[in-house]
Amino acid sequence: MSVSSYLPDDDHQALLVGRAWRDDARGPVLVVVRHGQVFDISERCTCMADLLDRDDAAAFVSGVEGEFLGSAEELFDNSRHASPHTPYLLAPCDVQAIKACGVTFAVSLLERVIEEQASGDPVRASELRSELQALIGGDLSRIVPGSEEAMALKTELQARGAWSQYMEVGIGHDAEVFTKSQPFSAVGFGHRVGLHPASRWNNPEPEIVLAVDARGTAKGATLGNDVNLRDIEGRSALLLGKAKDNNASCAIGPFIRLFDDAFTLDTVRQARVSLHIEGQDDDFELHDSSDMRQISRDPLELVQQTIGAHHQYPDGFMLFLGTMFSPIQDRDGAGQGFTHHIGDSVTIATPSLGALVNDVDRSDRLPPWTFGIRQWQAYMAK
Template sequence: MLPFENTDPTATLVGRVWRPEIGPCLITLRGDEVIDITSKSVPTMRDLLELDDPATYVRDAVGESLGSLTDLAHLSGEAVGDDVMHFLAPCDLQAVKACGVTFAESMVERVIEEQAAGDADRAEEIRAKVKDKIGDSLSGITPGSDQAMEVKKVLIAEGLWSQYLEVGIGPDAEVFSKAQPLSSVGFGASVGLHPVSNWNNPEPEIVIAVNSRGDIKGATLGNDVNLRDVEGRSALLLGKAKDNNASCAIGPFVRLFDDSYGMAQVETAELTLKVTGEDGFILNGHSSMTKISRHPADLAAQTCGRHHQYPDGFFLFLGTLFAPIQDRDNPGQGFTHKVGDVVSISEPHLGELRNTVRLSTECPEWTFGTAALMRNLAGRGLL
């Protein structure tokens, strides 16, 4: 899988790397060769996605060879510094947004989190009760439909209605800010857990790249790291549960839409998750986009429009089917991360995103923000 092997020669891939003594650069992949295509006309990912046809631009772009993809992947370790070339998250100036509760099966787990109020010991008991009442009644339901509203009435009568069900089957999607521009980490980097959390998990997701006009230009992989205990205590703690140092991983590349890849492939994507712990524990998970309750284009439209503009575009996490219920330590407590876990998220069209779990306080601090990027580009004569 990518980034180690380009299994699909038709793919138009674009990403970002850090080059020592230069800074962030826009790259594409040609075979196993990494090409720097940064230019004064297109110095950032934001500028690339604003083009009418970014895929054609990337295929035709003249650039500088940076060596092999295999070498770049090996260099992109979790503790690399500015003196080593390494992957960055492919987004730069874009807002990083995320949609929650977009799959019926994972929606049930959110209800359990809320009912358990962050207590993993109570989760199994509540899981059995909720599934007994709900069963498969949410499978295939269209959010906001008359059928959904009838289900809502039944659940309210059973005392099981939840704010998560409201955004899961109601008319309005949950869209929140996952990370600040330029704060996401890329392939190989450490991914962070806030140290207050004792119950947390990865969330393997498709991330779509959207420009300022609301046009979806491509897709990539993401890990929307989630603190189940923090969010479970109160939905008002969503920001604390989601947006922390190194808690958002994206990459390795954006696959641009072209004749060989588009929304049809996004909507049928099959994601594979593997977590390998230093304790020998292995978790295998899966998320199928065929089971999403809301169309990706609708999620993008609910994010950006006359009601809200994004002049630099945005990257949008689409949610996950994965429910972390496999027990790791004690029966009924489900899964939680341990420091040192290696998380691999892969999809045949998009490659592999791999990161190692650390505490956010132990991950490298985020210091390169928008002002630093502007000064860097200006110093290189790219603005």
């Protein structure tokens, strides 16, 4: 891809904020992007959560001055190395909690049910796919979660012995919202994402991620890869933590685009998120996409189910909105579906947000996560 493809199509008017690592500063800095140029604004604001909490965040980013770091092209290039050159891009969030929503699309709902009933066996999954589609029938995407129609379907499926805990969160009243990973643990553009070494059936999950402030207001959006281990979660939903939260298993970036007149929540609602996977050892290629218009729950409903009187986030949070991408294209043999190979290149893109690019490796072979809250506090104290 050309560097221009990593930025939004209308990057000349996009309010883009992010984070970068500087060796000369011995730590992370906040940056803004203007006309393809990257500026360090840490003299004016040092914490992304603080920036997002500002009532005038968009106006502040529009006018704030900073130290020139280089072109976006240079930072993108610096970030795409096993040992990145400085300055390089980090995930654009810092102290925010990293939350994710599951089963927010009908297609992913069926695949989660299949994972559960196949107990992590991709061959059995192929058989179950046909059985469940014949049993359920109709178009699940037209059913409003929690509606009378949804509850009637629930009763019918329970009577047939086909009900699932994934159906509960897919068409029931309550959304699935879980903790994807920890503050500062997400990797950014160009860095490798990690698969748990025990997993043999896995895939990327291309998603839009909302940046939400401490009051529960969505201030902007970015792209994310909610790496999914289908075999581990499929054995038991109680293994969700092991399936989701591993070293480098969460990628976010390249930048947060703040909402303004040119980029709104309606832009997110209408977005189509594309996915391109390119194998390095078998010439495999996969192209697919997620259409946000097919999401079962509105993004604001997902925000409201995450934060409220029942739960506060004083540092704000990043919220993965879910995906309709459930890869079933055979890769290693008939009926085995898709799974990653080490070295796969994954590109997640949408015109309004640009592109997030990461290669795939094993979590235990990647650099360990060492820069946490205490390291950040020590850096800030200097």
